[in-house]
Amino acid sequence: MRSVVIKPLMGPGHRGAAMAEFGDLLRALGEFGLYQKLLILLLSLPLLLNPFQMVGQVFMVVEVPHHCDTSWIRAVGPNLTQEEQLNLTLPRGPDGHFEQCSMFSPVDWDLDSILAYGLNHTEKCSSGWVYPSEQPPSLLTEFDLVCDRAVLNDVSQSIYMAGLLIGAMIFGMLSDRIGRRPVFLTCILLQGVFGLGTAFVPHFYVFMAFRCVVGAAVSGIMIAVVSLATEWVGVSHRTKALLVTHTAFAIGQMSVAGLSYGIRNWRLLEIAGSAPMFALFFYIWVLPESARWLVTKGRIEEAKKLLQKAAAANKRSLPPELLEQLKPEKQVKSGSFLDLFRTKDLLKVTLIMSCVWFADSIVYYGLSLSVTDFGLDIYLTQLAFGAVELPARISCIFLLEWFGRKKVQGILLLLAGLVCLILTGIPEGEPSQPVSRAGQGPAHPYPCSEPSSHPGRPTLTPTGSAAPTATAPRLLHPQHSGFPHLGFLLPQGCAGSPTAPGPWQAVSITHHPLDTTTSWQKAIAEEVL
DSSP, X not given: OOOOOOXXXXXXXXXXXHHHXXXXXXXXXXXXXXXXXXXXXXXXXXXXXXXXXXXXXXXXXXXXXXXXXXGGGGGTOTTOOHHHHHHHHOOBOTXXXXXXXXXXXXXXXXXXXXXXXXXXXXXXXXXXXXXXXXXXXXXXXXXXXXXXXXXXXXHHHHHHHHHHHHHHHHHHHHHHHHOXXXXXXXXHHHHHHHHHHGGGOSSHHHHHHHHHHHHHHHXXXXXXXXHHHHHHSOGGGHHHHHHHHHHHHHHHHHHXXXXXXXXXSHHHHHHHHHGXXXXXXXXXXXXXXXXXXXXXXXXXXXXXXXXXXXXXXXXXXOOHHHHHTOOOOSSXXXXXXXXGGSSHXXXXXXXXXXXXXXXXXXXXXXXXXXXXGXXXXXXXXXXXXXXXXXXXXXXXHHHXXXXXXXXXXXXXXXXXXXXXHHHTXXXXXXXXXXXXXXXXXXXXXXXXXXXXXXXXXXXXXXXXXXXXXXXXXXXXXXXXXXXXXXXXXXXXXXXXXXXXXXXHHHHTSOOOOOSSHHHHHHHHHTTOO
């Protein structure tokens, strides 16, 4: 059993003193022992379910044949066959097929007059639409998300993304104020209740409101996962811990494909994707608070109990003199958004990471929400998206340890941008899944960089600061359908272009050696962190 002796390198009133002692406590109890591994497992379980909330709606609005409801003619021709009714009441397009969004205007004539003179004036569908009788209920068919109303689906996706932004701002602040654990548990409850409630909404506008709340809850869970994973694990193992939790997200991506393929009724699919969240309520009894956060709030005794519990699980013992040196900070100054712009180095890191998050989000979510545009089976495409992420994320564990964050992030951003630009050169209608899969994996390196780019501050402050730039492309991407004449070119061209400066900005971040307490203290003293 090793004992670590703390020699204060700074004055007792300095902000970094308590955190330096906490870092030594982590090394004494084990930086990545059984306790931390079980915690990472707990944090990974919600991430298995979050992908459904992000991309599940794509499979609820799959395009199906439809045409205007022209049953008005049955009043004068009750014996007409289905084919005769459509021939009399629907215009045909240049391809010879019936128009899906227009019909001949109803007239107050008898059937003989209609047959003799025909109908010439057209109008938009005024009585709804007709879908194949064998089609299971979907968002598209139940709420008529076709023709002029098709934009509502894109609006609802943007509203969900707006929920992510709202959640990052609200729950990020609350996590610093009331703790990571209560926010995490609250978000699990919100995601379960409103996710399940979405399956029973009577109107599409209610659906959008519920989706906004679900998005906020998902954002709160993601941020709390990053916080707890980084604050309980030693700095040398943070990359590994974060990427392990994100492999659960990749597995969840694959499960969405199987779930949506097996359940075509959108309400049952929503229940199947949301109800499992209630199984996580046992977290009330097993999920710990962040001991580091407790120390910053002066709740030293609670922190000591958690640290001793962690040490016991790791089969370690904490030296009493080490615990005694863990004192509350006399003047705790809560981190704020403005702190990130206080010094030249912090400003540089904040702006660069915001740009990286923007580029990452527009690529990753642009591809994820476009599974219907690649010309292949959407379920296999979704399965491939998740499958390619697993080796990508696992390999990042080793790449980041071998080459560092700057080089890996710069290269991956460059690769993702090039792949997206290549997509714009593929003729429309040609299957582009193999190329898109190549870009999916490299497009998500930011989770390893953001938390460790602003250490020593309340974790959720820097993470939340980049949320607007990360969410902006998510808000805008669903609206690319408003430019149908540009087809697949616009979203992928936009996805590739922001990554062009990303690699050079990423590699320009000052390297912060965070593997020792001394380097932490040196960085803090230089006001780099």
